[in-house]
Amino acid sequence: MTFPINAGLLDSMVLSIVQQNDTYGYEITQYLRRAVDISESTLYPVLRRLQKNELLETYDKEYMGRNRRYYRITQKGFDTLSEYREEWLNHKRKIDSILLNEGVNGYEQN
């Protein structure tokens, strides 16, 4: 069984990858494939959305006689990523509490 990856999670992961260093479409997909089964076609709308929401910006750099589009994280993107990371930890804790039976304390408090 594979757990589906939703748009929010994908956005977060892409932001996190680009935050490490500026990179391009093909490399982002290769990186994501370590964790999820994803094609370049799935990634494109994600990149486009992040770009339109000004979380990512692009610049062209020459590579072997052609232009390659690189993505760079913006300040807004960085802030959003921090938010997402916090949300993810929260979410993960809640899921773990149920899935891994780690939530006895939390349950008693309610």
Next chain:
Amino acid sequence: MNKIEFLTRLKNSLEKNGLSKEDTDDALNYYEEIFMDAGFGKDAETAESLGSPEMVAEGILRENGIEINRNDGFTNSTNIQQNIPVQKKSSSDTALKIILLVISFPIWLPLVITVFALLFAFFVVIMALGFAFVVSSIAVLVSGVQILFESPALALMGIGAGLIGCGITFFILRSIVTFFAPTFVKLVKKLFGAVKRIFVKEDKQYEY
């Protein structure tokens, strides 16, 4: 499917549904880059992993629709309205073309007829030349046989010349049949195709 075919089909699907030029170009750039980054000679493999261009286009279009929806509930309808002028323009374009063609027919009709007539004349001349050559060769051959006993030397020359003529004609005719005839047919087909393309809106190729 190779890179060009993938990009062409993607471009057609995006344009057909009225996606803006900027968004279309951006998508095409992205996918072209993917093909190049994946490596030379891996076109077919890459295209397969990307999925069908029409499905890819659908995803891009949906994403554009959803995004507009998120910001403002009303803009979705403007997105639909955007589609209409684009379609209208292309259909009025075709109509305009047809009207222009009808109006200008006193000019182009004689031209088309002339081109066809010239092609036909060319073909006829070649056939006539071949025919004349055959007939004269056979005539020389026959007359050579006729005077064989009256004047053997002249007769032998005639028979020889006649046989050479027949041989040459045979080769020329054969090359006409195998080379000129298909070329002629192709030329006529191309002409019809050109005329047809004026009326039927062509599928745009992705330019390189």
